[in-house]
Amino acid sequence: MTRPSPKAVLALSALACLLVQAPWTAIDAARLGLDPLIAGLDLALAVAGPALLLLAIHRPGPVVAALSAFALADVLLTPVSGPPYVALLVGIGVAVRYGALVWTAVSVGLAWLTAIVVGTIEGLAWHPFRVAVATAALAAAVAVGWLVRVRLGRAELLRAEVLRRRAVAERGERRRIARGLQDSLAQVLAQVHVQASVGVQLMERDPERGRAALERVRDLAAAALEEVRSVVGVLAEDDAPRTPAKAELDQLPRLVAGARTHGLDARLDDRLHGAPARAAQFAAYRIAEEALENVVRHAEASVVEVVVVRDGDALVLTVDDDGQGIHDDAEVGGGVLSMRERATLIGGGLDVGESELGGTRVAARLPWAAIA
Template identity: 30%
Template sequence: MLNRPQRGDPFWIWMLHWWEVFSWAIIGLLALITVLSDLPPWPKYGSLALMAVLGACCVLVRTRKANPVRLGYAYVGVLIAVIGALAYLRPGYGVLYTVMLPHFMIYVDALIPAIVSSGLGAVAITIGGALRQGWSAGSLTTNTISSAAVWAVAVLITVATPRALALRDERARLRSQLADAQEELAEAHRRRGMAEERERMAREIHDTLAQGFASIVALTVAARTNVHDDPARAVDQLRSIEQTARENLTEARALVGSAPRSGLAPDPISRTLHRTLRRFTEDTGLTMVADLPDVDCDQTGRIALLRCAQEALANVRKHAQATTVGVVLARRPEAIELEITDDGRGFDVSESIGFGLDGMRRRLDELGGELTITSAAGAGTRILAAIPLRTNP
């Protein structure tokens, strides 16, 4: 049974659909005319009953999901009997065969059965018309010729319909494949977004909370050592622990969305870096040489440069064994640059791996910037973070 056509189906399928709708409109009009007519009771109520039976059978076939093929064949059998009986009851009702032609293609699922059933419909109206007019050679010949002509059209329609159905099925298959591809693409985008968000959260946690906790651990160890030998120093370290813990709490709230993102106040980058370097000097006792002029930098750039500075200083604290650290902030013609150097033991850049350095690169890549690392064993380390000016207001 041919289902309701969908957008993109061939014209032929739409034609059959609207032809079927038209046929029921004609049936309804004929029923109305019959009700208003002054025909004798038998032809009047007989034809109304036949049209009602045909409509009820069609509704049954359309609404029942079980055994649609068997119901379709049963409906076509009822259709053949009804149009034959109507041709017998009323003059001119043989035209219903022409009007109802699409039903033989819509409700029969194969070429040969559709041709045979439409031929049986032609035979039914021929016999019905001949019986009504009186069984004679003349009336039989006339009805046969007209019915055969209409049947020939039915055969052409029936032959063309499978091709249209094949084209419809191919388009439906392509639409289904397109829908599946779009769904897979949407799922891939969703998974990629989730992965990127997890990576961003991991980077934020590493650059903020993890660094803060590492600082707290180091300060706690130092304070425990100084609590008897240098109580004043231990008190300063405890204050640093408290301040670091508060900052970590602020960062944690920012990460879960209960505070402005990043937890950074919209201060100039130079002021933010000054605070960071002062805390670093207090915690480590290293000599700090800084050149931090005021430069214009948007919030995204400030966060990226600050995180790079925090990661670089954390690496100095943990690995460099340095005595002096230099930090230079500069505005170049095409970029803002932050340079962090130390006189520590250095390392082989080609063998360096770590989440922190990779996170620094990714932060700068997102802004179109670049990270350059220069180091060698015993020669200290130089880290240069640059972000293009076009990312800034």
């Protein structure tokens, strides 16, 4: 439900003041048989106050000062039995709400003091109870205006904090997307370089394998182009999918097939029934891509096996090879750090160790229902 605007609330308040003051004033003037000049002045004051309230948001200080003067005139010049000048109470609340505290204190204080002094001098019947009620009403109007000001101020601070956090989250998301795109393109370009080199070398000796290598270059370029387009879509549209469409588990066969073009016996064992969250798919795909790239470039392996399986609430990905393995004194490279960061980013983990095939095993355990 949409909340009414401040102007609409003020307009309704002004209308309520008019309905309270004007009819009561007219009826009271007729009942008492007032002089037409006094009756006209009384009715004019009853109408002028609510009308002036419509300007209170834009000019709260001058409006509350004018309303104080109108209320003072109403008290001193019109019958005691007339209606209370409720427009002043609304004007005080609005003025305090919008920060016109000095205007309110000075104008209302002077009007109250003048009414007491002049009324006493002229012999007006100031009953102590009436003075106490009027003073309490003025104080209550100030209190209500102050409470509204404090509440709305806190709401504004909360709204600003929410916007700040959203901006920080958006910047973090953009950095994450940029980092992912950079890593992806670096991997693709490295593979393109390797495949193109292999294709050039094999075109004369083994045209069939050379053609396969060049087809692999074409596929890699197409995948990279698709991912760039998807990431640009994410940055351009808030409702765009957060995960590039090509970086999912159904693309693992293509990824494994690409490893075969290097002469590897590459195998894929997909034991999944159902699909995990897209964030988990994206991370698993990129980890598999990085692991296969490491096997091709560094492992000197002949066999590589990729396995994906669900284990409870986790997606488990393993990449095993029969290459030279990891030496005890080997330093952790940037590829391993990148894979570990991808797993950690969605609440998973990654281990690198010895494989039963004799080489290296990369094992990633990712939350099945991960949220990016």
